[in-house]
Amino acid sequence: MRLASVILDIPTQSLDSAYTYVVPDEFVDAEVGCAVLVPFGNRQAIGYIVELSQIDEGDPFAFSALGLDPSKLRSIGRVLSHSYFDELGARCAQYLSEEYIAPLCSCIRLFTPPGGVPRMVHTGTYWRLEEPSIGPVDDRWVRLGPAASGFAPKKTAVKQKAIVDALAAGELRVAELTMELGSISSVLKTLSDKGVIEIESRRRMRGLCEGEAGAAGSTSFVASAKPELTSGQAEALKVIGDAQRRASGEVVLVDGVTGSGKTEVYLQAIEDALARDEGAIVLVPEISLTPQTVARFRGRFGDTVAVMHSRMSQGERYDQWDLIRSGAARVVVGARSALFTPMPRLGLVIIDEEHEGSYKQDSSPRYNARDVAAWMVRERGATLVLGSATPSIETLFNCDKRDDWHRVVLAERANGKPMPEVTVIDMAREFGSGHRSMFSRKLTKALLETIEAGQKAVLMLNQRGFASFLLCRECGFVPECPSCSTSLTYHEKGSTLVCHHCGHREAVPPVCPECGSPYLKKFGAGTQRVEAELAGVLEGTGAHIVRMDADTTSAKGAHQRLLEEFASSGAAVLLGTQMIAKGLDFDDVTLVGVINADTMLKLPDFRSAERTFALIEQVAGRAGRAELPGRVMVQTYWADSCAIRAAATYDRSLFLRDELPKRRLLKYPPYVRMANVLVWGKDERAVEEAARELSREIERTVREQAGDGWSVLPANPCTLTRLRGTYRWHIVVKAPAGDDVSAVLLPLFRKRKASKTVNVAIDVDPHDML
Numbered sequence: 001m002r003l004a005s006v007i008l009d010i011p012t013q014s015l016d017s018a019y020t021y022v023v024p025d026e027f028v029d030a031e032v033g034c035a036v037l038v039p040f041g042n043r044q045a046i047g048y049i050v051e052l053s054q055i056d057e058g059d060p061f062a063f064s065a066l067g068l069d070p071s072k073l074r075s076i077g078r079v080l081s082h083s084y085f086d087e088l089g090a091r092c093a094q095y096l097s098e099e100y101i102a103p104l105c106s107c108i109r110l111f112t113p114p115g116g117v118p119r120m121v122h123t124g125t126y127w128r129l130e131e132p133s134i135g136p137v138d139d140r141w142v143r144l145g146p147a148a149s150g151f152a153p154k155k156t157a158v159k160q161k162a163i164v165d166a167l168a169a170g171e172l173r174v175a176e177l178t179m180e181l182g183s184i185s186s187v188l189k190t191l192s193d194k195g196v197i198e199i200e201s202r203r204r205m206r207g208l209c210e211g212e213a214g215a216a217g218s219t220s221f222v223a224s225a226k227p228e229l230t231s232g233q234a235e236a237l238k239v240i241g242d243a244q245r246r247a248s249g250e251v252v253l254v255d256g257v258t259g260s261g262k263t264e265v266y267l268q269a270i271e272d273a274l275a276r277d278e279g280a281i282v283l284v285p286e287i288s289l290t291p292q293t294v295a296r297f298r299g300r301f302g303d304t305v306a307v308m309h310s311r312m313s314q315g316e317r318y319d320q321w322d323l324i325r326s327g328a329a330r331v332v333v334g335a336r337s338a339l340f341t342p343m344p345r346l347g348l349v350i351i352d353e354e355h356e357g358s359y360k361q362d363s364s365p366r367y368n369a370r371d372v373a374a375w376m377v378r379e380r381g382a383t384l385v386l387g388s389a390t391p392s393i394e395t396l397f398n399c400d401k402r403d404d405w406h407r408v409v410l411a412e413r414a415n416g417k418p419m420p421e422v423t424v425i426d427m428a429r430e431f432g433s434g435h436r437s438m439f440s441r442k443l444t445k446a447l448l449e450t451i452e453a454g455q456k457a458v459l460m461l462n463q464r465g466f467a468s469f470l471l472c473r474e475c476g477f478v479p480e481c482p483s484c485s486t487s488l489t490y491h492e493k494g495s496t497l498v499c500h501h502c503g504h505r506e507a508v509p510p511v512c513p514e515c516g517s518p519y520l521k522k523f524g525a526g527t528q529r530v531e532a533e534l535a536g537v538l539e540g541t542g543a544h545i546v547r548m549d550a551d552t553t554s555a556k557g558a559h560q561r562l563l564e565e566f567a568s569s570g571a572a573v574l575l576g577t578q579m580i581a582k583g584l585d586f587d588d589v590t591l592v593g594v595i596n597a598d599t600m601l602k603l604p605d606f607r608s609a610e611r612t613f614a615l616i617e618q619v620a621g622r623a624g625r626a627e628l629p630g631r632v633m634v635q636t637y638w639a640d641s642c643a644i645r646a647a648a649t650y651d652r653s654l655f656l657r658d659e660l661p662k663r664r665l666l667k668y669p670p671y672v673r674m675a676n677v678l679v680w681g682k683d684e685r686a687v688e689e690a691a692r693e694l695s696r697e698i699e700r701t702v703r704e705q706a707g708d709g710w711s712v713l714p715a716n717p718c719t720l721t722r723l724r725g726t727y728r729w730h731i732v733v734k735a736p737a738g739d740d741v742s743a744v745l746l747p748l749f750r751k752r753k754a755s756k757t758v759n760v761a762i763d764v765d766p767h768d769m770l
């Protein structure tokens with residue numbers, strides 16, 4: 001008798017283990033990864049098979065050995081789909097659920113086709129099975145048949161003649177003909193019965209943008225030539241090739257400055273994988289998944305490239321998913337979730353800009369694609385390539401400490417051009433000398449020179465709008481927590497400063513405690529205000545300003561359009577938030593300005609300095625990529641801060657020498673692992689009480705279950721205390737770097753009863769602590 005372990009598609013933590021069902025003999029097509037309909041209690045539920053086993057019915061102990069009571073075993077009612085994932089996919093879902101303490105069914109869903117799965121829907125009185133609304137779509141195509149040559153339509157048969165004439169030039173879709181000629185179904189039938197035409201149904205790949213159409217879609221790509229590799233690139237390929245041959249799940253970091261040709265390394269590594277009949281998954285940050293990026297991959301691999309990102313419709317994503325599963329697409333270029341597509345014989349995973357926060361999902365399951373990819377390649381004997389000009393400290397740390405992580409350095413740009421020179425502008429000094437504009441004199445001068453020369457400038461406004469802090473405009477002082485070394489958040493209400501890590505509170509000082517200046521101001525300006533001031537600075541120059549922020553890029557395709565607008569205008573300034581730091585590759589950008597390098601630096605988050613360093617390096621990398629030399633200007637109130645000095649001199653080791661001892665001392669990653677437990681709800685009191693209670697529970701569990709070196713910080717309000725009408729508290733847990741955080745905390749969260757008023761979520765290895 002066949003038994004199946006089934007994970008139910010019901011999001012309750014108490015249902016977080018697999019249930020065993022009998023697979024009736026007639027269900028020969030039941031496989032791991034299939035959706036099935038099963039009886040559950042007094043209803044029907046959908047589940048996914050994660051394991052199949054045989055049991056010998058003749059053996060009286062067989063069932064009890066598995067802890068099963070044969071009289072209570074129920075059978076699968078129906079197999080609803082083909083297999084969506086293999087055994088390893090099933091294991092990966094299990095791993096995700098344990099590692100990130102997330103409901104199993106939410107992890108399983110990562111592996112199912114976008115929109116293409118059956119669901120149970122409650123009608124109000126009973127549960128009804130809904131088959132997928134998204135699935136493959138066919139187009140009907142018509143072409144001339146064998147009887148076409150001798151065919152002469154009657155004079156009155158106008159439509160018959162029109163159809164035959166139209167097809168003389170080649171086959172057409174029925175939909176196109178119908179658009180031209182109106183209703184033609186009966187005419188088509190007549191013609192096809194006579195053998196004058198032939199009709200065929202063919203799978204249609206739903207509309208991606210021009211140049212983005214998938215495998216079997218359009219073939220409008222330009223083949224790109226392979227350049228001669230730089231020595232760094234060749235070395236990187238060799239290290240990747242060696243890892244691929246060993247097939248033991250190793251990781252290679254391509255640590256290459258901006259413009260060093262990392263993408264070319266990826267392309268050639270993929271080529272090697274394809275030659276061995278292995279598939280490749282390439283993850284890029286959502287924001288850099290532009291038609292240009294896709295075109296670079298299509299240019300080399302043509303139709304075998306599938307694309308996956310969240311701006312595509314479900315139908316489009318379904319089609320791409322299906323192409324991958326069928327083996328027609330052997331390369332996927334996609335955002336985070338593309339990691340879970342069913343690529344047969346996966347040999348290579350590439351994660352570009354591996355330091356990017358967007359690889360961490362901010363809803364359950366809160367996985368980090370980089371860490372999951374490392375797990376996945378180990379299990380599959382594949383290779384993971386990470387690329388960045390500013391690798392995360394965790395990744396650098398792993399390369400340093402582990403034998404199966406390798407690092408290859410590309411120290412120079414592929415075209416041999418120097419990195420642009422970076423000038424740091426001390427805004428406190430500017431202010432002190434009476435210049436009150438948010439554009440320093442140097443930056444203003446450089447902007448005007450750039451425009452006059454008919455070239456382009458990129459200005460970045462560092463913006464994390466919500467968290468505000470106090471800043472002394474004369475000396476740059478920002479009040480910090482005495483015990484956490486993160487900046488204190490300013491609360492208008494009560495005029496207080498609060499540490500959102502430990503709860504430390506103090507009153508807003510009347511004057512700057514450092515220099516006595518009364519100019520202690522709340523910090524932060526929006527892009528619109530900067531745009532207005534910029535327009536004043538550029539008045540009369542005729543320079544075109546393109547603003548790119550969350551507001552101007554919300555519409556579909558807006559991001560792309562704005563970039564094209566910038567590219568096509570001559571002298572122009574692109575003003576934008578962090579989103580412009582990545583992937584821009586315009587030859588005539590000769591000036592990059594960072595208007596405020598600081599907002600990020602002073603966020604109450606231990607990664608602030610790391611992010612600031614990375615952001616300046618990345619944005620500096622946008623200048624002088626081609627013939628014209630570039631320059632970079634960084635405005636800051638903390639010209640002395642290590643992150644900024646190090647970024648300005650492209651000196652990562654200087655930054656790390658300053659940052660790592662702090663991380664070690666204050667117990668932050670990579671020296672410890674963290675978990676952030678979020679508690680939120682509409683009722684402020686209930687949230688606070690629940691958070692305090694939970695923190696006691698966690699403390700007890702940690703004391704009883706965990707080894708040495710764990711700590712649980714007291715429950716505290718989050719930096720974003722109120723979000724969308726809810727109150728938010730959190731509890732920070734720290735554990736020694738090698739410890740299994742989830743193993744200790746998992747049981748506690750699994751047995752927690754859901755509450756109507758207060759929500760609880762846990763974020764293991766959090767990226768954002770706000």
Ligand SMILES: Nc1ncnc2c1ncn2[C@@H]1O[C@H](COP(=O)(O)OP(=O)(O)OP(=O)(O)O)[C@@H](O)[C@H]1O
Binds near residue numbers: 228233259264389
């Ligand atoms: N070996 C090579 N010889 C000449 N040009 C090259 C070579 N490799 C790459 N290039 C070119 O150098 C430019 C930068 O390459 P690429 O975009 O791959 O760099 P990158 O390291 O990914 O940069 P970034 O981190 O800034 O995105 C591209 O125009 C690319 O075509």
Ligand SMILES: [Zn+2]
Binds near residue numbers: 513514
């Ligand atoms: Zn001051």
Ligand SMILES: [Zn+2]
Binds near residue numbers: 481485499500502504
């Ligand atoms: Zn503190």
